[in-house]
Amino acid sequence: MQKLVSVIIPVYNVVEYLQQSVESILNQTYESLQVILIDDGSTDGSSQLVDMMKKNDNRIKTIHKKNEGLSAARNLGLGLARGEYAYFFDSDDLAESNLIEEAVNFLEENNADFVTFTHDVFDEKNQYFRGGINNQEYKLSRIVSNEELISKVLIGKIRVAAWSYIFRKRIFTDANIVFQVAKKYEDNDTTPLLILASTKSGILQSQDTPYYHYRRRSNSITGSLTRSNYSDLISITDSVKRIIKNNTDITYELDVYTLNQYLSAFRILRIINGTKEEYLNINKNIQKYASIRLIISSKKTITKFLYWRFWHMLDRLR
Structure with a gap:
């Protein structure tokens, strides 16, 4: 049965x-x-x-x-x-x-x-x-x-x-x-x-x-980016970090995940025109995790990092 x-x-x-x-x-x-x-x-x-x-x-x-x-x-x-x-x-x-x-x-x-x-x-x-x-x-x-x-x-x-x-x-x-x-x-x-x-x-x-x-779908929940996409992504990333650190010995993969989430959050800020304070916070977090070992973990991570690097350098030159 x-x-x-x-x-x-x-x-x-x-x-x-x-x-x-x-x-x-x-x-x-x-x-x-x-x-x-x-x-x-x-x-x-x-x-x-x-x-x-x-x-x-x-x-x-x-x-x-x-x-x-x-x-x-x-x-x-x-x-x-x-x-x-x-x-x-x-x-x-x-x-x-x-x-x-x-x-x-x-x-x-x-x-x-x-x-x-x-x-x-x-x-x-x-x-x-x-x-x-x-x-x-x-x-x-x-x-x-x-x-x-x-x-x-x-x-x-x-x-x-x-x-x-x-x-x-x-x-x-x-x-x-x-x-x-x-x-x-x-x-x-x-x-x-x-x-x-x-x-x-x-x-x-x-x-x-x-x-x-x-x-x-272009009009799905995550298809139209808003400020809540940014804040929710940061909040959920922090939640995942707590879960993994409290229950496992996983470190490298968690760092890869965290870097990718922060790079995605930066892209959202570019789209929604984030505040100066938000940019300062996310750039600080990205720099904390942006080691060569983590950046080259995948083609996707490299692409996201280069996107961040371009805009970050451009903003500093302005």
Whole structure:
């Protein structure tokens, strides 16, 4: 008998994509599902659509609430989840039909609590961008130690997003893990906490097509940068640093992660026209971590560092 999997899907103004996305979950080869659609105060017709879908499939449970953001919706959904396993799915993305079945099989066969899997990215014109995150780490299904997995998360070889893994629900709840409400980048700290709380963690390969298809939208939560992107990124980075330092001996990978986050924060400041004080603070933090060893850790880090170096030098010449 299949164990129940609770799929938690926050919904906010995605009427254009919602039905196709939810159907990719309802059409899974794994049938024992509780699909929780949490309408987070949508104003575009998504509210009516989730109710219509509920009438057509008794596995669906719908909740309507005032808009409080993705984190609050996920926290609420997890409280309603009845499954042995849980999965946070994004309401504008797509999943291959074998994703849940093969993830649960991996978890059951290995008595594991957490498994992450491959993905690719496509845009609003359905153009696909493969590679990047789907590197050699995903070429073999296997159990890995928690510290090794977190190290790979920190340096970007394994995805950190909540939609990129399926987990044993009690591990999340027993450890009292919650998403920080009203914060962007909210899964940067919950993912390491969940891995640390797990007895066994693993990576699931896909034979041909990646299991998950992430839709890159220009008007997504992180697609339009504001001042809160900057402050939230700094806040979440500080949270991750505390978690890793208090629970592991990981140092190099944490420093790489921190440098990359600060370089990303600098780019946000350039876009939103940050204050002089903000520039002074972020430049000080970047200089603290900007060693050759960390800068050359990846092509992405080098590119971000050169961007910072150019603007930092230009500002000093003015």
